[in-house]
Amino acid sequence: MKTHARVVVIGGGAVGCSILYHLTAAGWTDAVLLERDELTAGSTWHAAGLLPLFNMSYATGQMHKYSIDLYTRLAEEWHRDVGFRRVGNLRMARTPERMEEFYTYATTADTIGVPYEWWTPKDIKERFPLVNVEGLAGALFHPTDGYINPADITMLLADAARKNGAAIHRKCDARAIERTRAGEWRVETGEGAILCEKLVAATGNHAQRTAAMVGRSIPAIPVEHQYIVTGEIPEIVAWRKAGHPEHPILRDADARWYMREERGGLILGPYEKGAPAWAVHGVPEGFRAELLPPDLDRLEWHVEEAFFRMPCFAKGGVKMVYNGPICYTPDGNPILGCAPGLENFYFAEGFSFGITAAGGAGKYLTQIMTEGEAEIDMLAVDPRRFGPYATRPYAVRKNEEAYAHVFVPHFPDEERPACRPLRTPPSYDRQKAQGAVFGQRFGWERANFFGPKPSEDPNFKEQWSFRRGNWWPYVKAEAEAIRHNLGLIEASTFGKYYATGPGVDGWMDRLIANRLPQKDGRVQLTHACTPRGGVRSEFTIMRDGPEALYIVGAGAAESYDWDYLTRTMPKDGSVQLQRITTQCGVFVVAGPRAREVLAKVTDKEDLSNAGFPWLTGRRATVGMAPVRLMRVNYVGELGWEVHHPIEYHNHIFDLLEEAGREFDMRLVGMRAMNWLRLEKTYRAWGTELSKEVTALEAGLDRFVRLDKNADFVGRAALERQKASGNLRWKLVTLLIDGPADADPWGVESVWADGKVAGRATGGGYSVHFAKQIALAYVRPEYAGEGRELAIKMLNRHYPARVVAESPYDPVNERLRADAIKRAAE
Numbered sequence: 001m002k003t004h005a006r007v008v009v010i011g012g013g014a015v016g017c018s019i020l021y022h023l024t025a026a027g028w029t030d031a032v033l034l035e036r037d038e039l040t041a042g043s044t045w046h047a048a049g050l051l052p053l054f055n056m057s058y059a060t061g062q063m064h065k066y067s068i069d070l071y072t073r074l075a076e077e078w079h080r081d082v083g084f085r086r087v088g089n090l091r092m093a094r095t096p097e098r099m100e101e102f103y104t105y106a107t108t109a110d111t112i113g114v115p116y117e118w119w120t121p122k123d124i125k126e127r128f129p130l131v132n133v134e135g136l137a138g139a140l141f142h143p144t145d146g147y148i149n150p151a152d153i154t155m156l157l158a159d160a161a162r163k164n165g166a167a168i169h170r171k172c173d174a175r176a177i178e179r180t181r182a183g184e185w186r187v188e189t190g191e192g193a194i195l196c197e198k199l200v201a202a203t204g205n206h207a208q209r210t211a212a213m214v215g216r217s218i219p220a221i222p223v224e225h226q227y228i229v230t231g232e233i234p235e236i237v238a239w240r241k242a243g244h245p246e247h248p249i250l251r252d253a254d255a256r257w258y259m260r261e262e263r264g265g266l267i268l269g270p271y272e273k274g275a276p277a278w279a280v281h282g283v284p285e286g287f288r289a290e291l292l293p294p295d296l297d298r299l300e301w302h303v304e305e306a307f308f309r310m311p312c313f314a315k316g317g318v319k320m321v322y323n324g325p326i327c328y329t330p331d332g333n334p335i336l337g338c339a340p341g342l343e344n345f346y347f348a349e350g351f352s353f354g355i356t357a358a359g360g361a362g363k364y365l366t367q368i369m370t371e372g373e374a375e376i377d378m379l380a381v382d383p384r385r386f387g388p389y390a391t392r393p394y395a396v397r398k399n400e401e402a403y404a405h406v407f408v409p410h411f412p413d414e415e416r417p418a419c420r421p422l423r424t425p426p427s428y429d430r431q432k433a434q435g436a437v438f439g440q441r442f443g444w445e446r447a448n449f450f451g452p453k454p455s456e457d458p459n460f461k462e463q464w465s466f467r468r469g470n471w472w473p474y475v476k477a478e479a480e481a482i483r484h485n486l487g488l489i490e491a492s493t494f495g496k497y498y499a500t501g502p503g504v505d506g507w508m509d510r511l512i513a514n515r516l517p518q519k520d521g522r523v524q525l526t527h528a529c530t531p532r533g534g535v536r537s538e539f540t541i542m543r544d545g546p547e548a549l550y551i552v553g554a555g556a557a558e559s560y561d562w563d564y565l566t567r568t569m570p571k572d573g574s575v576q577l578q579r580i581t582t583q584c585g586v587f588v589v590a591g592p593r594a595r596e597v598l599a600k601v602t603d604k605e606d607l608s609n610a611g612f613p614w615l616t617g618r619r620a621t622v623g624m625a626p627v628r629l630m631r632v633n634y635v636g637e638l639g640w641e642v643h644h645p646i647e648y649h650n651h652i653f654d655l656l657e658e659a660g661r662e663f664d665m666r667l668v669g670m671r672a673m674n675w676l677r678l679e680k681t682y683r684a685w686g687t688e689l690s691k692e693v694t695a696l697e698a699g700l701d702r703f704v705r706l707d708k709n710a711d712f713v714g715r716a717a718l719e720r721q722k723a724s725g726n727l728r729w730k731l732v733t734l735l736i737d738g739p740a741d742a743d744p745w746g747v748e749s750v751w752a753d754g755k756v757a758g759r760a761t762g763g764g765y766s767v768h769f770a771k772q773i774a775l776a777y778v779r780p781e782y783a784g785e786g787r788e789l790a791i792k793m794l795n796r797h798y799p800a801r802v803v804a805e806s807p808y809d810p811v812n813e814r815l816r817a818d819a820i821k822r823a824a825e
C-alpha cells in the first residue's frame with residue numbers, strides 16, 4: 001500500500017470515485033482511494049439509478065446537469081455500456097396546485113438550461129396508454145432525464161481515475177485520522193498508515209463515524225428507503241416487443257412514488273411517511289453490502305396508488321424488495337466542501353441522490369480543492385450552512401422529515417415543523433402573544449409576520465401557496481407601517497463578533513474590499529471577497545476603539561463566517577476574536593417616527609442628524625439597559641438597530657412596545673423586511689451575494705475600494721475585471737406588472753427577445769410602487785435602465801422593467817434627509 005499521497009479519498013462509492021476521477025483529471029494524479037470493502041459496497045450498489053435532472057436548487061441543479069453530461073461523455077469515450085437509458089422523466093400532477101409547483105420548477109430549469117415539455121393527460125395517454133390518466137391535471141416532462149447502472153458508472157469512474165494514475169486500495173478501512181505536526185493528515189488503516197496533504201471523506205452512511213475521527217459532528221444520518229422490483233409484466237413485455245419506446249421514469253407526485261421499467265417489469269420507489277432513521281449512532285461494524293429487512297406495510301398506500309395509475313403493475317408480483325439506508329441531511333442537500341475549522345479536510349457526505357450528484361460533486365469539489373473556489377455557488381451544499389444546533393437528535397428528526405417531504409409540495413413559503421421551536425429569543429412568547437407566525441432559519445425561530453393575536457383568532461393558521469398565501473395582507477400592512485409610520489423588528493439572529501488587538505485592523509483590512517471605519521462609532525458596510533472577486537461574506541463593521549471592531553454578519557452565515565474569520569486570523573495572537581451572537585440581541589426600530597419613539601426610551605441621547613448621523617453607532621441606554629445603538633437598517637428608512645446584552649431583551653422589548661403604542665407601532669417580520677429591502681436594492685447574503693458573482697457584477701462598486709492602501713483578497717481579480725469592463729452579469733432591480741395574486745420568489749427566469757436573459761435572486765411585492773418587484777442577474781446587454789424584459793411566473797411571461805438602483809428613495813433622503821438638505825444649503 002502507498003504510504004504517501006498528495007490526496008486521499010476515503011470511500012469507494014459513486015461520490016468518492018467521481019472525486020478521485022476529477023482530481024486526477026485536474027492533474028492531481030498522486031491520489032489514493034481507500035475503500036473498507038469493495039467499490040460500490042455502500043449505498044451505491046443498490047440504488048435504483050435514477051438521474052432526476054431537476055431540482056429546485058440552482059446549485060444542485062447544475063451539479064446534476066453536469067453529471068448527466070459527464071456520464072454520457074465517459075461512456076462514449078470508454079465505449080462502455082453503463083446502462084444509461086435516456087428515457088425521460090414524467091412528473092405527473094393531480095391538482096392545479098401541483099402544476100404550479102412544476103411551473104416553479106420549470107422557471108428555475110430555464111435558468112440552468114434544462115429542457116422540459118408540458119404534457120396534457122391526453123398526451124400521456126396517446127404516448128403511453130398503459131398509464132391511467134384519470135384524475136391528472138397535467139405533467140412536466142424532462143426529455144434528457146434517465147437512469148443508469150450505479151455500479152457500472154462507479155466502476156467506470158474508478159477505471160478512468162486509475163488510468164490517470166490514481167491508486168485504489170480495496171479492503172482497506174480508515175480507522176483513525178490525525179494531523180501531524182508538519183500539517184499533513186495521517187490516516188491509519190488496517191493495512192498501515194498513509195500520509196497526505198489533503199483528505200476527503202466520502203463515506204456514505206458512515207459519515208458520522210468518519211467525522212468523529214476528526215472531532216466533528218455532521219448531520220448526515222441515513223433513513224431507510226425501499227423500492228419494489230416486480231417480475232415480468234405481460235403488458236410491458238408486449239409494449240416493448242411491439243417496438244414502442246421504454247416508458248419514461250414516472251413520478252406520481254401526489255402518490256409520492258417513482259416508477260421505471262426493469263427487465264420487462266417495473267420498479268416502484270415510494271417516499272413514505274414514517275421511514276425511520278437508521279444507524280443513528282453509527283453503522284454497525286459488520287454491516288457490508290447488505291440490505292435491511294423490508295417493511296411492506298409502510299408501502300401499502302403507495303402500492304395501491306401505483307395499481308391505480310399503472311394498472312398492469314399489479315400483474316408483476318413482488319420479485320424483490322430493496323430496503324437500503326439512504327443518507328440524508330436536514331435540508332436534503334449533501335454536505336460538500338471544506339470541513340469547518342480543519343485545514344485541507346473536505347466532506348463529501350450526506351448524498352441522498354448520490355448517483356445523480358456524483359459527477360457534479362466530483363467536479364466542483366475538485367475545483368474547491370485545486371483552485372480554492374468552485375465556479376458555481378456551492379452555498380446550498382456547504383458543510384458550514386449548519387451550526388452546532390444540528391445535533392444528532394436534531395438530524396434524526398429533520399432527516400426523517402426531509403425524506404418524507406421529497407414529494408410534498410415545495411411551497412416557497414413553506415416552514416417545516418420538525419424540531420421547532422428550537423432556538424428562541426427571550427421575547428419569543430411575547431411575540432407569539434402578538435400573533436407572530438415563525439419560520440426557522442439556522443435553528444432560530446424568527447417571526448415571518450404577525451397575524452391575528454391568538455387571543456382574537458386562536459384558529460388562524462398560515463396557508464402556504466405558490467401564489468400569495470393568507471399571510472400576504474399582514475405583511476403588506478407591516479411594510480406600509482415602516483414606510484409611513486413605525487415598525488419594530490426583532491433581529492437577534494444576526495451573527496455577531498467582537499475583534500480586538502493590535503493586529504485587528506491589518507487583518508480585517510486584508511479581508512474586506514471596503515475601507516475600515518476609522519473614527520470611533522463609524523459604521524461601514526463591507527464585503528469579504530474570494531480570490532476571484534466573488535462575494536463570500538457581508539459584514540457591517542463598527543469601530544469600537546483603536547483596536548476594536550464590532551462585526552455583524554448574516555445570521556445563517558454564522559458558522560460559515562466564523563470559519564473564515566478564524567482561519568484567516570493572524571497566528572501570532574495579535575487578534576482576539578469572540579463569537580457573541582447568542583450574548584447579544586437586536587431590535588430594529590424603523591420608520592419616519594423612529595426618532596420619536598427612541599427618544600422616549602433613551603437617556604438624554606441627541607438623536608438628531610447632527611447628533612447621531614446615519615452610519616454611526618454609539619453606546620447608550622434604553623430604559624435601564626446598556627445598549628449599542630447603530631443608525632443603520634435593512635429596510636431603507638430612518639431607523640436604529642438596538643444591540644443589547646441578551647438578558648435585557650425583554651426589558652427593552654416591553655419598553656419599546658409601550659413607547660410605540662401612541663404611534664401605533666407595528667411588529668414587523670422577515671417577509672416585510674425582505675420586500676422593503678428589494679425596494680432599496682439591498683443585496684442579501686446567499687442570494688444576490690454569492691461567490692459565483694463578483695462584487696462588481698453585484699453592483700457593489702461603491703463598497704469596493706480598489707484605491708485603498710491595504711491589499712485585499714480579490715483585489716487583483718476585481719482590478720482586472722474593472723479594467724476589462726468584462727462583466728458576465730449585472731444585478732438589476734425589476735418592477736413587474738405581474739398577476740393579481742402572485743409575486744416572484746427569487747427563483748424565476750428573466751427573458752428578453754424570446755431568450756433567457758438571466759435569473760431572479762430575490763422577489764416580492766413593493767408597497768411603494770404597488771407592483772411586484774425582483775432583483776435579478778441579467779446579461780449586461782439587458783441591464784440598461786428602462787429596458788423592458790419579461791419574468792416567467794407560474795408559466796407565463798410578465799412585463800418587467802429595469803429600474804434605477806434603489807428605486808425607492810434613490811438618494812437616501814429618508815435615511816439622512818436633514819444632512820442632505822444642509823449640504824445643499
Ligand SMILES: Cc1cc2nc3c(=O)[nH]c(=O)nc-3n(C[C@H](O)[C@H](O)[C@H](O)COP(=O)(O)OP(=O)(O)OC[C@H]3O[C@@H](n4cnc5c(N)ncnc54)[C@H](O)[C@@H]3O)c2cc1C
Pocket residue numbers: 010011012013014015016034035036037038039040041042043044045046047048049050051172173174175202203204205206210225226227322323324325326327348349350351352353354355356357
Ligand atoms: C434503496 C435506494 C435507492 C436509491 N436510488 C437512487 C437513485 O435512483 N438515484 C440516486 O441518485 N440515488 C439513489 N439512492 C442514493 C444513492 O444510493 C446514494 O446517494 C449514493 O450511493 C451515495 O454514494 P456515496 O459514494 O456517497 O456513498 P456510498 O455508496 O455508501 O459509498 C461510501 C463508501 O465508503 C466506504 N467507507 C465508509 N467508511 C469507510 C472507512 N472508514 N474507510 C474506508 N471506506 C469506508 C463504504 O464501504 C462505501 O463503499 C438510493 C439509495 C437507496 C438506499
